[in-house]
Amino acid sequence: MSLNKTITIKDVATKANVSVGTVSRVLNNAKNINPDNIKRVNEAVKDLGYRKCSAAQLLGSKKNHSKIRTGNIGFVFAELTSVWQGHPHLEHYSKAVEKACREHGCHAIIEWADNTKQGELPTCVLEGKVDGVIVMGTNVDYSKYGNLPLVGISKTSAEIQCVVPDDRSAGRTVAEYLWNKGHRRISYMCNSSSNMMFISRFHGYKEFLEQMQSFDPDLVKMYNEHIQFDQPQTSFPDMTLPLKELLDLPESKRPTAIITANDWTAAGLYAAFRQQEVSVAEQISVVGFDNLEALCCSLFPALTSYAIPFKQVAYTAAQKLFAQLENPPDENISSTELIKGKIVERESVRTIKS
Amino acid sequence: MSLNKTITIKDVATKANVSVGTVSRVLNNAKNINPDNIKRVNEAVKDLGYRKCSAAQLLGSKKNHSKIRTGNIGFVFAELTSVWQGHPHLEHYSKAVEKACREHGCHAIIEWADNTKQGELPTCVLEGKVDGVIVMGTNVDYSKYGNLPLVGISKTSAEIQCVVPDDRSAGRTVAEYLWNKGHRRISYMCNSSSNMMFISRFHGYKEFLEQMQSFDPDLVKMYNEHIQFDQPQTSFPDMTLPLKELLDLPESKRPTAIITANDWTAAGLYAAFRQQEVSVAEQISVVGFDNLEALCCSLFPALTSYAIPFKQVAYTAAQKLFAQLENPPDENISSTELIKGKIVERESVRTIKS
DNA sequence: CTGAAAGCGCTTACAG
DNA sequence: CTGAAAGCGCTTACAG
Incomplete structure (x- = not known):
């Protein structure tokens, strides 16, 4: 019988005999709701197998200042083609970014230079697939990106936020x-x-x-x-x-x-x-x-x-990018953060006694 | 000047002196548009630095039953959390998928089981971020995915297309x-x-x-x-x-x-x-x-x-998924492809002379 | 070929 | 504590 129709918040509201506003509030754990309504809404959600549409959610919350539209951030290797994929330190970068994304309920789109034409933006940006990008490359022209939220991880710049190894x-x-x-x-x-x-x-x-x-x-x-x-x-x-x-x-x-x-x-x-x-x-x-x-x-x-400290650099960069996306603009001042690593001792150094 | 206000299709329409409908049509490469308008719209887009809001796009196109075209495919590790990230054979899988995506001008979204609730679909699917998925997992319930284009790479099934190691x-x-x-x-x-x-x-x-x-x-x-x-x-x-x-x-x-x-x-x-x-x-x-x-x-x-043959399995799976996305439905029959690997000889086997 | 308008599913002041 | 309603930024019949 199911006409495969999408179940919306409206259906839930009808079934629970409340308004969509109330359903929304229950779903978002707002304060001060009649416990009885909470119960009925939750039951309706369960009975109907309702799942929120995050596209709509994003749109709806557009009224506030969050810049998250796609829920994706791009990690772009601006100067490296994918033949570099798999190189240990680059993996550290992308994994750390993916980790941060997971923590923010977002996804990462990794892009290599393969499909980027000379002087052009990465396609994930051109195609509007990402809300912001982390860019690795020592020769990147950041201005190209316009006002897209951006964090650089290898070339520093006074214009944008950067996180680079010290x-x-x-x-x-x-x-x-x-x-x-x-x-x-x-x-x-x-x-x-x-x-x-x-x-x-x-x-x-x-x-x-x-x-x-x-x-x-x-x-x-x-x-x-x-x-x-x-x-x-x-x-x-x-x-x-x-x-x-x-x-x-x-x-x-x-x-x-x-x-x-x-x-x-x-x-x-x-x-x-x-x-x-x-x-x-x-x-x-x-x-x-x-x-x-x-x-x-x-x-x-x-x-x-x-x-x-590859991982820390990329992880920190991702955090800053999310801050740019989630906080009011004036809280995000451009800055460069230098991250220090440490020496890993093995056997190639001898101590000279004086 | 710019109050950092989001630039919407409306702004573009105003600037190009056309309706939002026309802007939308230009942006989606519709047929039969006044070339003059196309030009003005494109200019306005560029001048304004407009980027489409894919959340809104998804919502808007909800009305018809046509397939959503995000240009992304999901690669989901249905049963593994991201602590597994970095394990060599899994890396082979995801890299091969990313490679295929690059060749098709698409992007891959890799998702681990971390954020998936018991019995639920992966969030990249729930959130409509992908046009189809490649799923790895020996215990996956493929039916859950409804009619989303899908290729399985570890559990075979008569219902869907699968590519698995033989x-x-x-x-x-x-x-x-x-x-x-x-x-x-x-x-x-x-x-x-x-x-x-x-x-x-x-x-x-x-x-x-x-x-x-x-x-x-x-x-x-x-x-x-x-x-x-x-x-x-x-x-x-x-x-x-x-x-x-x-x-x-x-x-x-x-x-x-x-x-x-x-x-x-x-x-x-x-x-x-x-x-x-x-x-x-x-x-x-x-x-x-x-x-x-x-x-x-x-x-x-x-x-x-x-x-x-991890790489080949994932690469072939991605190709099949793209075929599903690009070809008419009736050309895509469910099938299972078994991929063979080969022995890599090292030193742990002795020849017994008879 | 194009504009006006309805609608996608949600959130959130606003007014009780 | 809650409902009615406006609005988020797009798409797409519909009627010219």
């Missing part, structure tokens, strides 16, 4: 860590001098060593390898040359520790070490960044690395 | 593989006799051995450990007892190879072996199912395993 502090922390282990000649190596994160880490490192009056430009090896962002790296960078330059330094200047801009570079360095028959930790200590578990542990000796 | 063939293939390596007494071990996949694998195994007139019930060790689906397993099953029963068999009946219902069980078996000082491969060969790369390779000797 790379400068990370660089500083690692340098200080090595210093405290007795190292005095600490090198920094980097294979992409145009990478903002790598630069920030370098600045933190430099800052600390300058403070200790131990910064030595000869120990900095930054060169610029062209990194393809539309293709994940499949091989470690070749660090033979920069390593050789360091080893060719006079004994008294040669570093006792090397900080690499990330774990991948460290892995490349390990290979160069093997070639030069230098043993890690014993002869030269190494610390990386990212703390890619599988990579760090597969190296021998296992690589000590600074864990960039 | 577990029976997998069991058969592994038994045959061992047979061809010279094994004649092949055991099957399983720690959850209520798991449909495990049963199917068993049936395939049994079928082959019966055909070879070598099926021996004493070599089958199936017991039923209660498996919590709301919590991923954190420890391997304890296989000490069933192994002991096998080892206590008279020499002439003792198996030379054991098939375990999955890789986790194999890992538990390895532990039991160590305790009993039996060496894998050398004394007893082992083959698992799932081919969990990290697990198989971390065992010693590395575990040979049947790779369940």
